[in-house]
Amino acid sequence: MTHTIRKAVFPVAGLGTRFLPATKAVPKEMLTVVDKPVIQYIVDEAREAGIEHFIFVTGRNKGVIEDHFDMAYELEATLKSRNKTAELELLGAQLPMAGSTSFTRQQAPLGLGHAIWCARDIIGDEPFAVLLPDMIMRSKKGCLAQMLEVFRATGDNVIAVEECEPDMAHQYGIVGVGEARGKAFEITQMVEKPAKGTAPSNFYISGRYVLQPEIFKFLAMQEKGAGGEIQLTDAMLKLMSRQKFWGMKYEGETFDTGSKIGFLAANVAYGLSRPELSDGFRAEIERLLRKA
Ligand code: UTP
Numbered sequence: 001m002t003h004t005i006r007k008a009v010f011p012v013a014g015l016g017t018r019f020l021p022a023t024k025a026v027p028k029e030m031l032t033v034v035d036k037p038v039i040q041y042i043v044d045e046a047r048e049a050g051i052e053h054f055i056f057v058t059g060r061n062k063g064v065i066e067d068h069f070d071m072a073y074e075l076e077a078t079l080k081s082r083n084k085t086a087e088l089e090l091l092g093a094q095l096p097m098a099g100s101t102s103f104t105r106q107q108a109p110l111g112l113g114h115a116i117w118c119a120r121d122i123i124g125d126e127p128f129a130v131l132l133p134d135m136i137m138r139s140k141k142g143c144l145a146q147m148l149e150v151f152r153a154t155g156d157n158v159i160a161v162e163e164c165e166p167d168m169a170h171q172y173g174i175v176g177v178g179e180a181r182g183k184a185f186e187i188t189q190m191v192e193k194p195a196k197g198t199a200p201s202n203f204y205i206s207g208r209y210v211l212q213p214e215i216f217k218f219l220a221m222q223e224k225g226a227g228g229e230i231q232l233t234d235a236m237l238k239l240m241s242r243q244k245f246w247g248m249k250y251e252g253e254t255f256d257t258g259s260k261i262g263f264l265a266a267n268v269a270y271g272l273s274r275p276e277l278s279d280g281f282r283a284e285i286e287r288l289l290r291k292a
Helices: 038-048 065-070 072-079 085-094 112-117 145-153 167-170 213-218 234-241 260-272 278-291
Strands: 007-011 053-058 103-105 129-132 135-138 155-163 173-181 184-192 204-210 245-250 253-256
Touching: 007 038, 038 065, 038 129, 038 135, 038 145, 053 065, 065 145, 072 085, 112 213, 112 234, 129 145, 135 204, 135 260, 145 155, 145 173, 145 245, 155 234, 173 245, 184 234, 204 234, 213 234, 253 260, 260 278
Parallel strands: 007 053, 007 129, 053 103, 155 245
Antiparallel strands: 129 204, 135 253, 155 204, 173 184, 173 204, 184 245
16 A cells, blocks of 8 residues: 555546636636635645646636646737846746646536546546645644654544534535544544534544545445535545544634635735735725724
């Protein structure tokens, strides 16, 4: 069994209906937090964790994501002719190595589980990571890098978990908590959006997974779950009867940029943490708060 994770899947085929009309023509993953598209934060986290191959499951209207991770030849030629070296370096630093990205299409948004299944042939027979591209995880050591420590120690499936208010558990995928091991614990149960008052804990699955390739057998069944969608949680639950899953208590902050509040909060947090912006931005926020 290999204890290395080389490949990561970014499911970017959702419709982003909570962000209409912005997402009518622009994918929600391309909305910007300060000056970078959301997807760039997620890819950077994967790169920091040592991921070598970035697999995007896209859909209609998502072509600009491909362009974002490609060379912009005309733009770069123009920047060069104008001696804009800082901008050129910025673009160069975010460009993935040739051959390290793959794009496959999910023709219809049938659910997260179905989106991951679309990447099966590109993944092949090795463990891999999944990063939800609308969850920005901000921490000293990236969330995926934290998870890979648990993966290297156990060789099992690992899911990042965080605590929510108990009365909000019905909005999330919730896990049952078993035996602890360092900052991880064995997962005993998983339930997607449990009915109020029935959640096995208040630890929710927060958008990062390290999975064994056997998950594809269960995703291939294409069974519909909560919301009539093919859910990743349902396939993980089936795999749990054969393999161990660990919940890793993620240390850091999470911004759900798929929700308006989360998206706005991410812009404020990242804006305030940028040295060249923080003073001016803070003054502007304080002025607006006084007026509100
Ligand atoms: P979400 O349900 O949060 O995203 O799925 P959404 O459907 O795009 O957003 P809303 O609810 O309509 O506003 C979580 C992630 O899974 C991807 C989405 O792109 C998102 O990043 N996803 C979801 C797929 O790739 N395919 C699907 O069929 C469903």
